[in-house]
Amino acid sequence: MQTLREAIRPTTLIRSAKLCDHLGLDITIASETFQHTGSFKFRAAYELASNVPNDEILTASSGNFGQALAYACKLVGKRCTVVMPATSAKVKIDAVRGFGAVVDLVDTAVKGRNERVAELAAQMPDAYHASAYDDEYVIAGNSTLGDELAGRGFDAVIVPVGGGGLISGVITGLRRNGDTSAEIYGAEPLLGNDATRSFRAGHLIANETEPMTIADGARTISLGDLNWPIIRDGAIDMIEVSDERIAEAVRIYFGSANLKCEPTGALTLGAVLEDIERFHDRRICLIVSGGNVDPSLYSSLIAG
Amino acid sequence: MQTLREAIRPTTLIRSAKLCDHLGLDITIASETFQHTGSFKFRAAYELASNVPNDEILTASSGNFGQALAYACKLVGKRCTVVMPATSAKVKIDAVRGFGAVVDLVDTAVKGRNERVAELAAQMPDAYHASAYDDEYVIAGNSTLGDELAGRGFDAVIVPVGGGGLISGVITGLRRNGDTSAEIYGAEPLLGNDATRSFRAGHLIANETEPMTIADGARTISLGDLNWPIIRDGAIDMIEVSDERIAEAVRIYFGSANLKCEPTGALTLGAVLEDIERFHDRRICLIVSGGNVDPSLYSSLIAG
Numbered sequence: 001m002q003t004l005r006e007a008i009r010p011t012t013l014i015r016s017a018k019l020c021d022h023l024g025l026d027i028t029i030a031s032e033t034f035q036h037t038g039s040f041k042f043r044a045a046y047e048l049a050s051n052v053p054n055d056e057i058l059t060a061s062s063g064n065f066g067q068a069l070a071y072a073c074k075l076v077g078k079r080c081t082v083v084m085p086a087t088s089a090k091v092k093i094d095a096v097r098g099f100g101a102v103v104d105l106v107d108t109a110v111k112g113r114n115e116r117v118a119e120l121a122a123q124m125p126d127a128y129h130a131s132a133y134d135d136e137y138v139i140a141g142n143s144t145l146g147d148e149l150a151g152r153g154f155d156a157v158i159v160p161v162g163g164g165g166l167i168s169g170v171i172t173g174l175r176r177n178g179d180t181s182a183e184i185y186g187a188e189p190l191l192g193n194d195a196t197r198s199f200r201a202g203h204l205i206a207n208e209t210e211p212m213t214i215a216d217g218a219r220t221i222s223l224g225d226l227n228w229p230i231i232r233d234g235a236i237d238m239i240e241v242s243d244e245r246i247a248e249a250v251r252i253y254f255g256s257a258n259l260k261c262e263p264t265g266a267l268t269l270g271a272v273l274e275d276i277e278r279f280h281d282r283r284i285c286l287i288v289s290g291g292n293v294d295p296s297l298y299s300s301l302i303a304g
Numbered sequence: 305m306q307t308l309r310e311a312i313r314p315t316t317l318i319r320s321a322k323l324c325d326h327l328g329l330d331i332t333i334a335s336e337t338f339q340h341t342g343s344f345k346f347r348a349a350y351e352l353a354s355n356v357p358n359d360e361i362l363t364a365s366s367g368n369f370g371q372a373l374a375y376a377c378k379l380v381g382k383r384c385t386v387v388m389p390a391t392s393a394k395v396k397i398d399a400v401r402g403f404g405a406v407v408d409l410v411d412t413a414v415k416g417r418n419e420r421v422a423e424l425a426a427q428m429p430d431a432y433h434a435s436a437y438d439d440e441y442v443i444a445g446n447s448t449l450g451d452e453l454a455g456r457g458f459d460a461v462i463v464p465v466g467g468g469g470l471i472s473g474v475i476t477g478l479r480r481n482g483d484t485s486a487e488i489y490g491a492e493p494l495l496g497n498d499a500t501r502s503f504r505a506g507h508l509i510a511n512e513t514e515p516m517t518i519a520d521g522a523r524t525i526s527l528g529d530l531n532w533p534i535i536r537d538g539a540i541d542m543i544e545v546s547d548e549r550i551a552e553a554v555r556i557y558f559g560s561a562n563l564k565c566e567p568t569g570a571l572t573l574g575a576v577l578e579d580i581e582r583f584h585d586r587r588i589c590l591i592v593s594g595g596n597v598d599p600s601l602y603s604s605l606i607a608g
Contacts (some may be wrong), residue, residue: 009346012316014338017375018399033562034318071321091559095322135451251599255395258337291562295555299603 001076005143007046009035011148016257022275025272025279030149031259031288035096039217039290040145040166041068041132047141049076058120059083060113061145062162062216063092064264064290065132069103076139077151081124083116091214106208133165134224145287146173154182155282160289161186161195161238162218163285164227170287171234182285183236187271189213189243194222195231196238204228216241217264217290241270248273250301253288262293263301305380308420308445311350311485313339313522315452322559328364329583334453335592343397343521343569343594344449345372345436351445353380358432362424363387364417366466366520367396367566368594369436374405385428387420393520393598412514418525418591437469438528438607446470448476449591456584458486459586462572464543466489466522468531474591481589486589491575493517493547498526500542501536508532520548520566521594545574552577557592566597567605 014029032040037261045068049057056079059069064171078102084093085108106116121129131138142165146200150173158176159167167186174182188195198204206222213219216303223231236269251267252273253259268286272279293301317588318333322365336344349372353361360383363373377384388397389412400407411422425433428502435442446469453461454477458514461478463471471490492499496515502508510526517523527535553570557563557568573589597605 009319012338015313016338017340018342018402034320036321038322038562053375074593076475098322194513254564254602258342260558260562295558295606295608298558301602302599304599 001050002145004043004047006049007075008043008144011145013255014259019252020164022252022256023272023276026283028154028283028285029257029259029288030145030285033260033265033288035063036236037071038069038292039064039068040142041065042072043144044138044141044165045069045072046075046139048130048135049073049078051137051204052128054126055079056124056125056127057130058117059130059132060117060218061105061132063088064217064292066098066101066198067092069093069130069171070096070099073101074099081120081127081249083113083120085113089292091292091294091298094257095227095292100137102249123126131224133163136226138165139169139172139226142169143173146170147177149285150174150179153283154203154285156183156185156279157285157287158185159188159287160218160267160269161188162264163220164195164223166287166289167235168227170228179182185271186231186233186235186238187267188238189215189218189246189267190240191243192218192220193240196240198223198228199232199238202232214246215264215267220265220280238270239274241267241274245273247301251304254302260291261288262290265289265291305354308347308351308354310349310584312347312448315449317562318391318563322359323556323560326556326560327576327578327580329589332458332587332589333561333563333592334589335463337424337564337595340373341375342596343368344446344596345369345374347448348442348445348469349376350372350379352438352439352441353382355441356432358430359383360428360431361434362428362431363434363436364421364502365436366523367392368521368596370405371396371399371403376404377405378403384479385431387424389417389435393596394526395596395598399596403595409468409547421600434599435528435543436466438530440530442469443473443530446473447477450474451481451504453589454478454481454483457587458589460487460489460583461589462489462491462575463559463591464522464568464571465492466568468499468527468535469537470591470593472531472534475534479538488538488544490535490539491545491571492542493519493522493550493571494544495547496522496524499523500544501529502527502532503536503539503542506536510546511581518537518550519568521566522571545571549574549577551605555608558606563592564595565592566594569593
């Protein structure tokens with residue numbers, strides 16, 4: 001079996017003069033769109049699937065973690081069940097099934113994902129119940145992206161935030177490599193701004209319901225218990241991004257960087273668009289977390 | 305001034321398990337979509353702009369070479385005029401102008417691009433008249449992609465063919481690095497199949513008119529005189545690709561590899577789709593020459 005470092009693809013660093021000139025900023029994109037299964041989630045999923053002793057793994061996921069875990073389980077020869085909202089992007093549902101996992105669709109207006117997972121967990125007592133973010137293996141897997149970004153001279157690294165699995169991993173990776181100069185920002189949908197409210201209040205605050213933002217990878221109720229203290233102590237700020245800015249960012253990546261990006265992945269450029277002045281004269285790194293998006297939605301986004 | 309090797313971005317090698325599984329093939333994508341100005345043409349343009357003694361450069365281009373030359377001239381401080389067909393993708397016309405070059409639009413149904421360039425050349429006697437493919441500097445610039453692909457154990461490298469500038473460069477680069485095991489295929493639009501006809505006849509054959517293929521980077525009349533002998537002696541075969549296969553390839557890259565690819569760049573996957581059996585059990589490298597495509601055309605292509 002391959003180690004995590006052997007199994008993952010290094011992130012793809014992209015610099016576009018057109019993008020930098022367009023915004024008047026010094027931007028490096030760290031794109032996880034070419035990671036296995038099309039998002040950073042494979043880092044976490046492989047670390048988890050290859051380390052837990054259980055032969056069966058159960059998770060809830062809006063799509064990318066499910067797809068990554070399904071593929072990781074296939075690689076290491078384990079069984080996998082993924083609970084997904086019925087509103088998930090079709091490409092993501094199909095992809096999970098394509099890797100041989102069982103998909104359990106739940107209407108989140110009727111029953112919460114966590115509730116459904118609890119039901120299934122009771123039926124599958126030998127399964128490992130994996131959170132897509134609130135799990136030590138997940139943070140450890142995602143920390144490899146921090147390792148890759150450390151020591152590159154970035155003044156600011158902006159990270160998409162849903163449950164906080166990626167940003168807590170990136171903080172962990174950057175700091176253990178001695179990179180203390182990169183300020184780490186979270187970028188989350190304005191429609192589900194629990195991380196921003198938590199960060200300002202100094203304690204965890206949850207959304208009332210799953211936010212229906214276009215950034216379907218960030219439709220989370222709250223940050224995870226394991227992620228929160230890492231974020232509280234390691235991030236410099238959280239930035240709320242409107243769905244309009246997210247769409248604009250997807251369109252700019254298409255036109256100025258030839259990058260196919262999903263809405264959740266565009267949160268970080270969206271955060272920059274919310275306040276361009278803030279990032280003047282700084283070397284900024286935008287993490288693009290994934291690229292999986294339905295063609296019909298994508299077409300409507302790039303049409304503007 | 306930067307040397308060519310300092311100025312270019314290395315090609316982006318992408319492997320997608322989803323793509324490989326979907327087709328049952330061992331595919332590595334060498335994507336030039338993240339090269340400066342979004343296509344491989346920057347390699348040639350920078351080599352040319354930084355080496356010719358003239359302060360002004362004139363060229364005809366369906367878009368990507370013009371854009372690359374405009375940017376290269378901006379970097380080295382030279383003036384640039386680009387003759388483009390009025391049917392070129394709007395993003396390409398805008399990009400050339402954005403880099404400060406003069407764009408001369410020509411209705412190719414009324415007057416050939418070469419004819420218009422000859423008129424302009426007479427008006428600008430001190431300008432260097434650059435062919436987008438039939439030029440030693442162009443071949444030398446593009447050969448750096450061959451350098452990057454050499455020694456990676458590919459059994460077959462498939463290259464998009466318009467005027468032959470890229471494939472002659474790739475042949476040159478691979479061979480001078482001692483990579484003799486990679487068989488080199490050209491992939492050209494069926495609607496403009498002069499390279500295939502030339503290769504089979506053993507002498508240069510031209511199209512009657514500019515072919516109106518969707519692959520707008522390959523709307524060329526014939527291979528260049530300097531490119532032809534390199535292709536004749538160094539390629540193993542030419543593959544004709546229908547516009548339908550090109551569109552299918554663009555769609556597959558979107559869905560299975562998160563790669564935004566322009567139709568001309570999709571010629572090589574299209575060539576594989578024309579005869580999948582031919583490439584079974586071989587390590588193949590598909591060169592994706594560029595990613596610049598209008599959002600409206602792209603949306604219609606990925607909708608299928």
